[in-house]
Amino acid sequence: MSRTRRARLALPPWLAHALSAQRGPVPWSAVTRGALSAGPLLLVAVQAGRTSLGVIAAIAAMLAGINDRPGSRRASVKRLGVPALGGALGLVIGTYTGQETGAVALTVILTAVGLVAGGISAIGPVASAAGTQLLVGSAVGAGMPLPEPGWERALIFLAGAGWLLLLRLVLPTPGSLAGGFRFDGERKAVADVYDAVADLLDAVGGPDAIRRRAALTAALDHAQDALTGPRLRRYASSSTERRLHAQYAAALPLAEAATALAWAGEAISERASEGPRRLAAAVRSNTPTGPLPAPSRSAPALRALDDALLYAAEVFDQGRGSELHTRTRSLRERLRPVFGTAGREYGLRVALCFGASSAVAQALHQGQWYGQHDHWYWLPATAVFLVKPDLGPLASRVLNRAAGTVLGAVLFAGFAAVLPRPEGLIALVALSGALIPVATRHFAAQTAVVTVLVLALVMVGGEPQASMGRIGETLLACAIVLVVGHLTMPGQKGGGVRGRLTAAGEAAFAYLTHVLTEADAPRIGTSGTPSGHRATRWTLRREAYRTLAEARSAITLSAHELPALARHTEGADEVADVLERLVDTTTACAVHLDDTGRIGPHDRERLAAVLAELTGPGERVGLRFPRTPLAG
Numbered sequence: 001m002s003r004t005r006r007a008r009l010a011l012p013p014w015l016a017h018a019l020s021a022q023r024g025p026v027p028w029s030a031v032t033r034g035a036l037s038a039g040p041l042l043l044v045a046v047q048a049g050r051t052s053l054g055v056i057a058a059i060a061a062m063l064a065g066i067n068d069r070p071g072s073r074r075a076s077v078k079r080l081g082v083p084a085l086g087g088a089l090g091l092v093i094g095t096y097t098g099q100e101t102g103a104v105a106l107t108v109i110l111t112a113v114g115l116v117a118g119g120i121s122a123i124g125p126v127a128s129a130a131g132t133q134l135l136v137g138s139a140v141g142a143g144m145p146l147p148e149p150g151w152e153r154a155l156i157f158l159a160g161a162g163w164l165l166l167l168r169l170v171l172p173t174p175g176s177l178a179g180g181f182r183f184d185g186e187r188k189a190v191a192d193v194y195d196a197v198a199d200l201l202d203a204v205g206g207p208d209a210i211r212r213r214a215a216l217t218a219a220l221d222h223a224q225d226a227l228t229g230p231r232l233r234r235y236a237s238s239s240t241e242r243r244l245h246a247q248y249a250a251a252l253p254l255a256e257a258a259t260a261l262a263w264a265g266e267a268i269s270e271r272a273s274e275g276p277r278r279l280a281a282a283v284r285s286n287t288p289t290g291p292l293p294a295p296s297r298s299a300p301a302l303r304a305l306d307d308a309l310l311y312a313a314e315v316f317d318q319g320r321g322s323e324l325h326t327r328t329r330s331l332r333e334r335l336r337p338v339f340g341t342a343g344r345e346y347g348l349r350v351a352l353c354f355g356a357s358s359a360v361a362q363a364l365h366q367g368q369w370y371g372q373h374d375h376w377y378w379l380p381a382t383a384v385f386l387v388k389p390d391l392g393p394l395a396s397r398v399l400n401r402a403a404g405t406v407l408g409a410v411l412f413a414g415f416a417a418v419l420p421r422p423e424g425l426i427a428l429v430a431l432s433g434a435l436i437p438v439a440t441r442h443f444a445a446q447t448a449v450v451t452v453l454v455l456a457l458v459m460v461g462g463e464p465q466a467s468m469g470r471i472g473e474t475l476l477a478c479a480i481v482l483v484v485g486h487l488t489m490p491g492q493k494g495g496g497v498r499g500r501l502t503a504a505g506e507a508a509f510a511y512l513t514h515v516l517t518e519a520d521a522p523r524i525g526t527s528g529t530p531s532g533h534r535a536t537r538w539t540l541r542r543e544a545y546r547t548l549a550e551a552r553s554a555i556t557l558s559a560h561e562l563p564a565l566a567r568h569t570e571g572a573d574e575v576a577d578v579l580e581r582l583v584d585t586t587t588a589c590a591v592h593l594d595d596t597g598r599i600g601p602h603d604r605e606r607l608a609a610v611l612a613e614l615t616g617p618g619e620r621v622g623l624r625f626p627r628t629p630l631a632g
Contacts, residue, residue, distance in 0.1 A: 017560040018396040022441035029173040030068050030437035037061035037164045038453065039430025042460060046422055052146045053156045055461040056091075058429060059140065060160030062453055063087060065436045066446070067129050068168060072185030072226035076168045078126055084161030086117075086130035088154035090137020095150030098142030103362045106142060110380070111355030113138050118350025121388070122343035122496070123334060128388065135354055135384040143361065143377030144458075186244050187283060189223035193251045194280035196220075198273040200258045201305075205267030213262055213584075214552075216255055217545045223248055224542065247283055250315040252538045253308035260301035260591040263584045268302065271295060275309045282316060289316045300595035301588070342499035350387050352484045357383035357477055364473075375463055378470055382477035385447075387484070392443055393560040394485045398478045404447025405474040409467035411448065412455045416467075425456045432456070486564060497558050497569040498623065500551035501576065505618075505625045507547040508579050511540040512586045512607070519599045537590060544583045551576055574617040582610045 011019070038058035045054020064080045071079065090113070097109045117131035137157065141150065148156075173184050196212070196219035203212040227248055254276060261268060272295040282289040292313055297303045337343050361379035382405075386397050415428055432453035439445040455467065518533045555576055558569040589603045618625055 013560045013566070014393055014395040014562050015399075017393055018399045020442075021445075024441070027070065027437045029171065030065075030070075031434050033068060033164060033167045033171060034065050034436050035430050035434035036167055037065060038160075038433040038457075039426055041160055041163060042429055042457065043426050046426065046460065051422075051461055052148060053152075055457050056140075056146070056148075056153050056156045057160030057163070058457050059454070060084060060087060060157040061164045062433060062436065062450065063133055063136065064161040064164040065433055066440060066450075068164065068437060069440075070185070071222070072189065073169050073182065075185070075226050075228075076165065079129070080161060080165045080168065082126050083129040083133040084158055084165075087133030087137040087161070088157045090134040090139075091141040091153045091157055092137075092150045094138035094141020094143070095153055096141075098145070099150075103359075103366075107355055107359045107362065110138055110142065110358045111351050114354030115347045115351035117354075118347035118387075119338040119343040121350070122337040122340065122346050122499070131350075132384055132388060135350070136381050139354075139358070139377045139380040139384065142358075143375060143380065145374045182238075183240055183244060186223075186226045186241070187286070189219070189226040190244055190248045190251070191280045191283040193219045193223050193248065193255070194276045194283060197251065197254050197258050198276035198280065200262055201268065201273040201276065202270070204258075204261045204272075205265055209262045209265070213259060214549070216258070217549050220251075220255060220542065221546050221549060223251075224546075244283075246315045246318075247279075247312075250308075250312040251279075252542070253311060253534075254305065256538070256541065256587055257301050257305035257308050257591060259584060260304065260588040261299075263588040264299070264301060266299075269296060272302070272305065275312075279312055279316065289313055300592050303595055304591045337499060340499050342496040346496065349484055349487075350384075352487070353383045353387040353481050354380055356480050356484065360476060360480070361473070375458065379473040379477050382474050383481055386477055386481040393557055393562075394482070394565065395562050396560065397443060398482055400442070400444035401447050402474060402478050404444040405451050406471055407444070408448035408451025409455070409471050412452045413467040415452070415456075416459065422460045425460050428456045429453055429460075486562075497551070497554045497572050498621065500547070500554040501572060501579075501621070501623060504544070504547040504551040504576070504579055505623065507540070507544040508583050508586075509626055511537070511544040511583060514540050515586050515590045515593065516599070518590070519593055534594075541583070541587060541590075544586075548576065548580055548583065551579075569621070571617055571621045575614070575621055575623065578610065578614045578617060582607075582614065585610050 038061040041057040041061055042051075042054040045051055045057065064084060067080055067083055068076070069079065093109070093113060097106055101109065114135060117134045121128040121131040141153065146153065193216070196216040200209065200212040200216050203209040227245060258276075261272075271293050275292040275295070278289055278292055281287075289312075292309050294309070295302050295305050297306050338347075357380040361376040364379070365374070365376040382401065386401055388397070392400070416425075419425055419428060432449050435449045436446065436453075439449040451470065455470065514533075514537055518537060551572075555569065555572045559566055559573070585603075585606055589599050589607065592603055593599050614625060
């Protein structure tokens with residue numbers, strides 16, 4: 001092992017996370033959209049003599065660009081549109097409260113907005129992005145006085161985000177015309193599922209099987225999200241979309257069989273993965289599958305794999321069916337995380353950070369820290385991004401935000417000294433917008449690009465060059481968030497991780513209970529053809545694996561916090577390991593049930609052993625799981 005490698009391994013987790021970055025090919029489509037969003041909007045506004053509106057529209061496009069991630073066009077409507085609505089609402093709140101109230105009342109109102117935004121962020125990634133833009137909009141509305149009324153600012157903000165969304169919907173992506181322009185994201189996501197099944201089959205019996213099974217879960221989650229975006233009609237309206245839905249559903253029994261084979265741990269023939277590979281190629285090229293190689297039928301899971309391949313071949317030929325096996329949640333279920341331990345803890349921290357940073361910013365404004373202009377939005381807006389746990393562990397966020405701001409401010413000071421105004425600054429905004437999709441791979445790089453873009457925007461809007469002041473405000477925000485992040489909050493520590501683990505446990509036990517119930521119920525068809533029981537089972541299995549993946553993500557982030565915070569969730573990874581084995585064992589039992597018509601004594605003993613193993617780790621982290629009867 002090299003000296004560099006040993007030094008990297010010796011780094012503390014929080015520092016290793018701060019230095020790590022995502023890898024992958026350059027998303028040229030997103031780069032193109034970024035270049036055509038904020039810069040052109042600002043240019044049009046400047047030419048029309050409405051520069052202040054152009055600044056608002058460009059900020060909206062920038063925030064939408066941060067959320068512009070790979071996926072289907074349908075899913076992007078929710079991923080970009082819902083946060084934009086939150087930002088527009090924040091502009092209205094911030095503008096009118098900033099104009100009509102004093103500093104104390106404004107701080108109280110912004111603190112309340114932080115409480116709400118933090119609570120709803122616990123629902124999921126889209127709600128978290130909406131909460132972020134709600135807070136940023138509130139800070140900009142109150143701390144960036146402009147001549148336009150709040151309602152006009154909100155409409156322009158929606159127009160700016162809507163422009164990027166329009167580009168996302170109408171511009172083709174590389175290779176999209178070969179398989180259908182409208183559904184290129186869905187097609188790629190479904191094909192990736194079949195490739196992930198093949199990868200798992202190749203890894204069966206080897207040390208990489210666990211990682212490949214997690215990759216299959218991620219591929220299924222991504223495909224499910226891509227296919228279930230917002231729609232005007234309740235069901236898929238085109239034959240192409242219905243075919244993609246059917247192809248996704250046909251992958252579920254294949255995934256079930258592959259998981260059972262991985263659980264058994266016995267090496268299988270390389271021939272087993274050829275069928276899923278050909279199915280993936282057929283999805284990508286939108287062509288017939290041709291003959292599929294049949295695997296051996298020497299074991300229950302192999303027979304299930306063969307039956308699933310036959311069913312998939314039939315589905316690919318006919319393109320019938322559109323059930324995505326997603327569980328419908330009521331409004332109460334969707335809002336439950338807001339009032340749970342994670343929502344309460346997160347809401348309080350966001351409220352304190354946003355309120356405190358707003359109060360400090362107004363005090364600095366009164367003391368002429370900002371010079372001769374009236375803008376004080378930077379400090380609370382910076383605190384918003386720092387307090388977001390979905391952007392990484394606290395220490396990592398603070399380090400990267402500080403480093404990125406310093407780098408961005410220094411770069412902008414150099415650009416501002418040589419670029420013509422406003423033409424050069426508008427070109428700099430366009431360039432920064434193009435770099436955002438690449439910079440999102442590391443928080444420091446994203447911060448540097450956003451810093452350059454925002455400083456260029458506000459200078460075009462008439463604000464003097466203030467790079468050094470922005471560095472000072474960012475360091476103040478870092479200090480505020482570090483202090484609040486280590487404050488003791490009411491309730492149990494590590495509420496976010498425990499909330500995710502509780503949801504994962506509930507989903508795992510619901511899946512297990514259904515399989516045990518299914519053992520005593522009449523079934524029809526082969527293992528590939530969905531009966532009512534199997535359709536429900538696949539829905540519950542998807543829910544179990546999805547919630548486990550979400551819990552894993554929360555545990556990983558918590559493990560990379562500073563020791564004072566990471567210790568609150570020690571042992572959570574052990575609980576997740578056992579829950580994962582429980583779901584895997586349940587899946588193997590379900591495959592055996594399809595093959596033999598019953599769950600044998602040996603399978604029940606394995607389930608009982610995993611359940612017994614779960615008790616100790618669960619109690620150590622303060623979780624209790626229901627008992628499931630295995631007799632009968």
